[in-house]
Amino acid sequence: MNTTIALITGGSRGIGRSTALALAEAGHDVIITYFSKADEAGAVVAQIHEMGRKAVALQLDSSNVAGFGDFKLRLNEQLEQLWQCTQFDFLVNNAGFGAYTSIADTTEQQFDAMFNVHLKGVFFLTQMLLPLVKDGGCILNISSGLTRFALSGYAAYAIMKGGVEVFSRYLALELGSRGVRVNVLAPGAVETDFGGGAVRDNPQLNQMIAEQTALGRVGLPDDIGGAVVTLLSEQSRWINGQRVEASGGALL
Numbered sequence: 001m002n003t004t005i006a007l008i009t010g011g012s013r014g015i016g017r018s019t020a021l022a023l024a025e026a027g028h029d030v031i032i033t034y035f036s037k038a039d040e041a042g043a044v045v046a047q048i049h050e051m052g053r054k055a056v057a058l059q060l061d062s063s064n065v066a067g068f069g070d071f072k073l074r075l076n077e078q079l080e081q082l083w084q085c086t087q088f089d090f091l092v093n094n095a096g097f098g099a100y101t102s103i104a105d106t107t108e109q110q111f112d113a114m115f116n117v118h119l120k121g122v123f124f125l126t127q128m129l130l131p132l133v134k135d136g137g138c139i140l141n142i143s144s145g146l147t148r149f150a151l152s153g154y155a156a157y158a159i160m161k162g163g164v165e166v167f168s169r170y171l172a173l174e175l176g177s178r179g180v181r182v183n184v185l186a187p188g189a190v191e192t193d194f195g196g197g198a199v200r201d202n203p204q205l206n207q208m209i210a211e212q213t214a215l216g217r218v219g220l221p222d223d224i225g226g227a228v229v230t231l232l233s234e235q236s237r238w239i240n241g242q243r244v245e246a247s248g249g250a251l252l
Contacts, residue, residue, distance in 0.1 A: 003054075005088035006232070007031045007075070009062060009125070010095030012041035014192035015142065015224045019092060022225030023232070024048040024055065031078065031088065033060035033071075033095065054082055062095040063116035068128045075132065087134045090232050093122045093164075094142045100153040111156050118160035123167060136179040138232050141168045143243065145188040149251040161186075165243055172241035181240040183231055188247025190219040214249025223248075 006023045010016040011032025020030045021044070030048050034041035034057055041057035048055035056078050060071050079085050096118050101110060122141060133139065143165050146158040165184050172182035189209045191200035200206070210217045227246040230236060 003083065004028045004090070005031065005079075005083060005085075006090035006092060007033075007088050007129075008092040008094055009033045009060060010035070012037055012044055012057070015187065015190060015221050016092075016094045017044050018221035018225035019094065019228045020044055020055075020225075021047060021051075022222070022229045023090075024051045024053040026229045026233075027053070028090070029054040029083070031055070031075070032057050033062075035059070035061060035095070056082060060095070062121040062125065063113070065120065065124045068125055071125075072128050072132070075129075079132075087132050087137075089134050089137045091126065091129060091133055091137075091139045092142065092228060092232075093126065093140070095121070096142070098154075098157060101156065102153055103155045106156050114156045114160050118157070119163045119167075122164055126171065130175075133180060137181075139168075139171065139175070139180060139182045140228060140231055141165075141182070141184050143184045143186040145186050145245055145247045145250055147186060147243075148245065168243075169241050176240070181237070183239060183241070184243040185224070185227055185231060186243055186245040186247070187224050188213070188219055188245065188250040190221060190224060192221055209250070212251050213247065214252055217248065219246065219248060 006028050008016050008020050011020040012034040020032050024030050030053065032041060032044060045055045045057050058074055061067055079088065099110060126139065141164050143161040144158060146154050147162045147165055168182050168184045175182060206218055224246055231244060
């Protein structure tokens with residue numbers, strides 16, 4: 001049986017961590033990136049090893065396009081050393097951060113930080129890694145339910161994710177000749193440390209979102225990890241260029 005390898009950016013915590021563990025449980029080897037918390041990334045790698053799968057963590061600043069060439073070299077080294085290959089199967093662009101700021105109060109610095117990580121970084125990291133993605137592989141870009149419904153304070157973040165969704169459709173078109181599928185997964189509110197952990201730690205906010213969700217609760221990281229596994233699986237081979245929302249039916 002051929003080994004399949006998934007690369008997840010921002011895989012040390014939250015949705016990225018759940019995705020990495022879910023993919024490992026489904027029988028895939030995993031490469032995760034982390035920005036600063038090497039200990040958390042190492043803990044994820046250790047868990048994956050306990051499942052009997054190979055894994056490695058690589059440091060990556062998703063906002064620094066100038067550093068992507070060095071990342072590609074380090075990634076190549078790990079592929080050759082651990083797997084004796086030069087390509088991987090799945091790219092999951094997940095890395096990011098949240099900020100709650102009204103349009104009136106959003107600074108240029110905040111806007112640029114969002115742009116550099118969530119849109120520019122995704123575009124140019126994907127561009128850099130395209131030669132390493134196997135023909136017939138998959139790219140999954142993580143967006144947000146906030147591109148469909150609007151909540152005050154998330155305009156800059158949602159704008160970047162909207163850009164990622166458009167990018168994904170064009171990417172699916174241009175990679176179709178290689179048999180590479182490209183889709184978007186858009187989570188709703190999830191209990192993680194994202195945006196300071198507001199959904200997880202603020203009972204009033206948690207309850208308000210749950211009451212606006214058809215299934216009556218907010219999301220958990222494992223809800224999203226499972227959805228990623230499904231979209232990357234062979235059973236989803238005819239799903240391409242699509243946005244799939246995983247929100248439990250929020251604000252229907």
